[in-house]
Amino acid sequence: MIYGKMYINGSWTSSVNGLTRDIINPYNSEIVANVSEGCREDAELAVSAARDAFDNGEWPGLTGDQRGEYLYRLYELIKRDREELAKLESLDTGKTVEESRWDMDGIADTFKYYAERASEERGYIVDSPIPNTSSIVVKEPVGVCGQISPWNYPLLQASWKIAPALAAGCTVVAKPSEITPLTTLKITELIEEAGIPAGVFNLVLGKGDEVGALLSESKNVDLISFTGGIETGRKIIKSASSNIKKIALELGGKNPNIVFADADFDLAVDFALNAVFFHAGQICSAGTRLMIEDKIHDDFVEALKLKMSKIKLGSGFDKDTQMGPLISEEHRQKIERYVETGINEGAELVLGGKIPEGKEFEKGFFYEPTLFLNCNEDMQIVQQESFGPVITVERFYSEDEAVKKANNTKYGLSAGFWTSDNSRINRVSSKLKFGTVWVNDFNIYFPKAPWGGYKQSGIGRELGFAGLDEYCETKHIYQNFNNSPFKWFG
Numbered sequence: 247m248i249y250g251k252m253y254i255n256g257s258w259t260s261s262v263n264g265l266t267r268d269i270i271n272p273y274n275s276e277i278v279a280n281v282s283e284g285c286r287e288d289a290e291l292a293v294s295a296a297r298d299a300f301d302n303g304e305w306p307g308l309t310g311d312q313r314g315e316y317l318y319r320l321y322e323l324i325k326r327d328r329e330e331l332a333k334l335e336s337l338d339t340g341k342t343v344e345e346s347r348w349d350m351d352g353i354a355d356t357f358k359y360y361a362e363r364a365s366e367e368r369g370y371i372v373d374s375p376i377p378n379t380s381s382i383v384v385k386e387p388v389g390v391c392g393q394i395s396p397w398n399y400p401l402l403q404a405s406w407k408i409a410p411a412l413a414a415g416c417t418v419v420a421k422p423s424e425i426t427p428l429t430t431l432k433i434t435e436l437i438e439e440a441g442i443p444a445g446v447f448n449l450v451l452g453k454g455d456e457v458g459a460l461l462s463e464s465k466n467v468d469l470i471s472f473t474g475g476i477e478t479g480r481k482i483i484k485s486a487s488s489n490i491k492k493i494a495l496e497l498g499g500k501n502p503n504i505v506f507a508d509a510d511f512d513l514a515v516d517f518a519l520n521a522v523f524f525h526a527g528q529i530c531s532a533g534t535r536l537m538i539e540d541k542i543h544d545d546f547v548e549a550l551k552l553k554m555s556k557i558k559l560g561s562g563f564d565k566d567t568q569m570g571p572l573i574s575e576e577h578r579q580k581i582e583r584y585v586e587t588g589i590n591e592g593a594e595l596v597l598g599g600k601i602p603e604g605k606e607f608e609k610g611f612f613y614e615p616t617l618f619l620n621c622n623e624d625m626q627i628v629q630q631e632s633f634g635p636v637i638t639v640e641r642f643y644s645e646d647e648a649v650k651k652a653n654n655t656k657y658g659l660s661a662g663f664w665t666s667d668n669s670r671i672n673r674v675s676s677k678l679k680f681g682t683v684w685v686n687d688f689n690i691y692f693p694k695a696p697w698g699g700y701k702q703s704g705i706g707r708e709l710g711f712a713g714l715d716e717y718c719e720t721k722h723i724y725q726n727f728n729n730s731p732f733k734w735f736g
């Protein structure tokens with residue numbers, strides 16, 4: 247059994263109200279950990295610590311090189327503890343350990359990337375239009391940052407926030423999802439081991455509408471960075487208005503995966519599966535909206551069905567497992583309602599649509615890979631994020647129609663398409679209104695490239711230079727070297 251506390255101002259601390267929460271393994275419903283359940287007061291203490299560390303501490307004034315060294319140390323510690331971290335992530339989320347290992351490599355790379363960025367000169371000199379003056383632009387840390395993360399990629403999403411914030415010189419109060427805190431707890435230990443000064447990084451645990459709400463409302467927080475659902479994002483926008491704090495939002499997606507008839511057929515089938523069934527479809531960028539050109543539609547669906555019916559469900563710790571459980575019973579019920587909606591609005595359910603049978607699946611939150619055919623863009627199941635292992639298939643007849651349909655969504659996180667026609671690649675990638683467009687691939691992301699959404703999929707970007715800029719204020723410093731009076735007033 248793992249026990250976890252919060253980390254505030256350099257000390258491990260229980261919640262002021264003494265509450266704790268059991269953490270459940272989604273594979274078998276067993277309690278694997280018991281952690282402090284923070285409340286608003288705990289969050290206030292963490293914010294005060296971060297405020298003091300920013301206003302009076304050394305962190306913002308360190309050189310970029312110095313902050314980079316701390317981040318590089320963290321990178322090395324994450325590499326050292328990769329296997330432990332990966333297993334904790336799988337215990338918490340149910341995803342396969344192999345997927346968690348990829349996550350940990352991405353997390354280590356993120357810290358390394360921002361360790362390098364921390365010391366880069368990003369200010370610049372402006373050619374002042376007034377003689378004998380200077381004009382320079384400098385980047386400064388925003389201040390105290392509240393960072394709220396979801397349960398599907400607990401540490402990966404947190405690291406996309408923590409690494410650039412620390413590199414920029416900000417101080418942080420991090421809040422993981424209340425149901426998946428284990429790897430964020432572990433990285434907090436590593437942050438302590440790396441010697442990052444007290445108050446610079448603080449961890450509060452607890453519910454979103456309590457601890458998360460306090461962070462987004464607090465006038466002592468300068469920036470709130472949130473990854474999660476659209477409805478929560480909406481609430482955060484409202485509460486962030488208390489002090490017009492800066493907001494960075496990474497929200498949901500309903501991501502089209504478009505297969506043109508001239509695509510490499512086998513490759514597109516293979517990736518249509520990868521696009522959806524990693525982590526049981528619980529991925530913001532899952533390609534659950536599959537669009538297939540009429541000429542190959544029927545053959546493609548047959549090939550897909552065959553492969554889908556063979557996906558091996560089981561424990562994320564079992565080497566043969568290809569897909570683990572959903573995160574919780576509550577989430578499984580949401581998927582069940584989504585599938586019911588699809589049936590009621592006339593989509594044709596041809597595979598899955600139920601809880602798998604068998605002893606191994608009795609205690610976990612499993613759901614079968616599910617395929618709906620004959621879907622159209624007016625259906626709710628095509629417009630709403632399922633966040634589960636469910637594909638909706640639409641048929642299209644022309645490139646224009648495919649692009650128009652794909653863009654007909656309130657979301658704009660990511661899209662992919664498959665073709666062997668180079669001229670089409672240029673046309674389609676420029677017309678798709680999404681923050682990431684994959685051509686002949688799906689679900690690829692890495693620290694150097696920005697990540698974020700058009701439309702209601704979010705505000706701002708994580709990763710890349712843009713991800714660091716979120717945590718920086720831009721200041722213009724103008725100096726007048728002339729000493730002659732202006733004489734306007736005599």
Ligand SMILES: NC(=O)c1ccc[n+]([C@@H]2O[C@H](COP(=O)([O-])OP(=O)(O)OC[C@H]3O[C@@H](n4cnc5c(N)ncnc54)[C@H](O)[C@@H]3O)[C@@H](O)[C@H]2O)c1
Binds near residue numbers: 396397424499530703
């Ligand atoms: N765009 C991206 O990069 C990205 C990445 C991962 C997940 N997501 C999205 O996240 C969603 C799934 O995650 P989830 O179910 O954990 O989302 P969620 O919105 O329910 O919760 C996310 C976080 O917000 C907190 N929270 C809940 N209510 C809050 C409130 N009133 N004020 C402040 N914080 C609050 C939760 O405790 C949790 O830590 C999906 O929509 C998915 O697409 C997006």
Ligand SMILES: C[N+](C)(C)CC=O
Binds near residue numbers: 402529530
């Ligand atoms: C951003 N990503 C793809 C790592 C996880 C989305 O849920």
